[in-house]
Amino acid sequence: MNHTKSSQLFAEAKKYIPGGVNSPVRAFKSVGCDPVFITHASGSQVYDSDGNSYIDYVQSWGPMILGHAHPKVIEAICKTAAEGTSFGAPTHLETQLAQMVCEAYPNIEKIRMVSSGTEATMSAIRLARGYTGRDKIIKFDGCYHGHADSLLVKAGSGAATFGVPTSPGVPADFAKHTLTANYNDLDEVKQMVAANKDQIAGIILEPVAGNMGCVAPRAGFLEGLRELCTQEGILLIIDEVMTGFRLAYGGAQERLGVRGDLVCLGKIIGGGMPVGAFGGKQEVMDQLSPGGGIYQAGTLSGNPLAMSAGIATLTLLKEEGFYEQIEEKSAYLEKGLRDAASRTAHKTCLQRVGGMFCTYFQEGPVSNFADAARSDVETFGRFFRAMLDKGIYLAPSQFEAGFMSIAHTRENLDRTIEAAQEAFSSL
Numbered sequence: 001m002n003h004t005k006s007s008q009l010f011a012e013a014k015k016y017i018p019g020g021v022n023s024p025v026r027a028f029k030s031v032g033c034d035p036v037f038i039t040h041a042s043g044s045q046v047y048d049s050d051g052n053s054y055i056d057y058v059q060s061w062g063p064m065i066l067g068h069a070h071p072k073v074i075e076a077i078c079k080t081a082a083e084g085t086s087f088g089a090p091t092h093l094e095t096q097l098a099q100m101v102c103e104a105y106p107n108i109e110k111i112r113m114v115s116s117g118t119e120a121t122m123s124a125i126r127l128a129r130g131y132t133g134r135d136k137i138i139k140f141d142g143c144y145h146g147h148a149d150s151l152l153v154k155a156g157s158g159a160a161t162f163g164v165p166t167s168p169g170v171p172a173d174f175a176k177h178t179l180t181a182n183y184n185d186l187d188e189v190k191q192m193v194a195a196n197k198d199q200i201a202g203i204i205l206e207p208v209a210g211n212m213g214c215v216a217p218r219a220g221f222l223e224g225l226r227e228l229c230t231q232e233g234i235l236l237i238i239d240e241v242m243t244g245f246r247l248a249y250g251g252a253q254e255r256l257g258v259r260g261d262l263v264c265l266g267k268i269i270g271g272g273m274p275v276g277a278f279g280g281k282q283e284v285m286d287q288l289s290p291g292g293g294i295y296q297a298g299t300l301s302g303n304p305l306a307m308s309a310g311i312a313t314l315t316l317l318k319e320e321g322f323y324e325q326i327e328e329k330s331a332y333l334e335k336g337l338r339d340a341a342s343r344t345a346h347k348t349c350l351q352r353v354g355g356m357f358c359t360y361f362q363e364g365p366v367s368n369f370a371d372a373a374r375s376d377v378e379t380f381g382r383f384f385r386a387m388l389d390k391g392i393y394l395a396p397s398q399f400e401a402g403f404m405s406i407a408h409t410r411e412n413l414d415r416t417i418e419a420a421q422e423a424f425s426s427l
């Protein structure tokens, strides 16, 4: 497959944009090739500047669960755009989307819209600190919650991909308020809480971790955290930026039956437009400005284009059988990929929860970041390049999840499995 034009565009981008990209993992640095520059996308397919097409499992890192450029979503965006793109004043669209989210999540009584997942988690942390009057938070090694200072400590995603999970530029004075525990290790969290009695404001986690591949919580882990938080007056902050409206209409919390005090959302609720949100109990949310003293704001927050895209998307997700179809397609792909992988001499381990999956190049199982880090990233890179060459666009990192959309056809899945068979045997 020819990527000449993409490589030229990348060289040009590098002159003006750090690393040539506006978000690090896009640079393909850890997989040993130049990124492809996308021109357009439709359904399950993305198209690059050299005229190649790919079956896309990145899906803009999760938001495009309906597939790219869904006609109903585009229509909603265009209709709203024709009436003005931003007012910095309230619109009824914001209430409509807020109501839809509150109806989907019984533990979200009130919600505030922001423009990214980073803002959602950053604001939720501030709210937890303001509400409890405590400074410390606990996060899990390998979970990624965006790039706010207090959350870029032992972070997953790009931070893990590039080996800088704790970023230079985060003052030690800030980082010291973030305690990190191993995912799926409840005892460690209990000890940490006991050693920091009445000092922990919140425990934040991905309910299914997608920023170190795809790691499910062990039985009892989320339930144990819930109980601990209730006992100790700590707010449990469930970051559903990735899993929200993906693992079920009510996200991982509906699927797994555990409810957070605060919930962070993003990606799908913006239908591919820049959006984040955080919500929870009225009593906590009402501490936010202007009703309460905890300040949080945004010029473009609740942007009408993003709200319309979100409303159109959620409306379609509500249709009967939507999540069953995502499950069915994902299970079909999982089986095909497992069969394909069984023919390679390399050790692999496929983990999947609903429409999120990851093939680790190692024996597995992977239940925390230390496990994930044992993967053979060099072989993953070769697999990634082989798949790209066959028109399959996977997440360009061993530490990211792949995503299924409703637009993926059986033919797409069969082509993917066939490509994987060839790619695995070429390693």
Ligand code: PMP
Pocket: 061, 116, 117, 118, 119, 121, 144, 145, 146, 147, 157, 206, 210, 211, 239, 240, 241, 242, 266, 267, 276
């Ligand atoms: N939380 C989670 C769980 C995420 O996966 C991400 C992004 N991948 C974020 C927060 C940050 O969102 P954003 O990139 O929109 O700032």
